[in-house]
Amino acid sequence: QVQLVESGGGLVQAGGSLTLSCAASGNIFPRNTMGWYRQAPGKQRELVATITDGYTNYADSVKGRFTISRDNAKNTVYLQMKNLKPEDTGVYYCNVRKFATYWGQGTQVTVSS
DSSP, X not given: OOOEEEXXXXXXXXXXXXXXXXXXXXXXXXXXXEXXXXXXTTSOOEEEEEEETTEEEEOTTTTTTEEEEEETTXXXXXXXXXXXXXXXXXXXXXXXXXXEEEEOOOEEEEEEO
């Protein structure tokens, strides 16, 4: 069983920055994919970024603005978000794939115009 705890969400003006953190319990290995997803009101949850063994993958909408990274010693994944836009508003969820897929409780990010 893996538990994930996200932090770092908040309210920011357009053009601003935020960094999200997600700490995982249990043994998480670099080969276990960790990622960030988001869900805007009235929309489906969508992929933001993933990282596996140092390889990263981003949604086209965030490329060049967001950076995913992880500290394997701390079982923590980060999402650095820059040049935020109102359309980035939503609940951001962390997940990890280790035999099963585990989700965090989510953290709200609100970008005002």
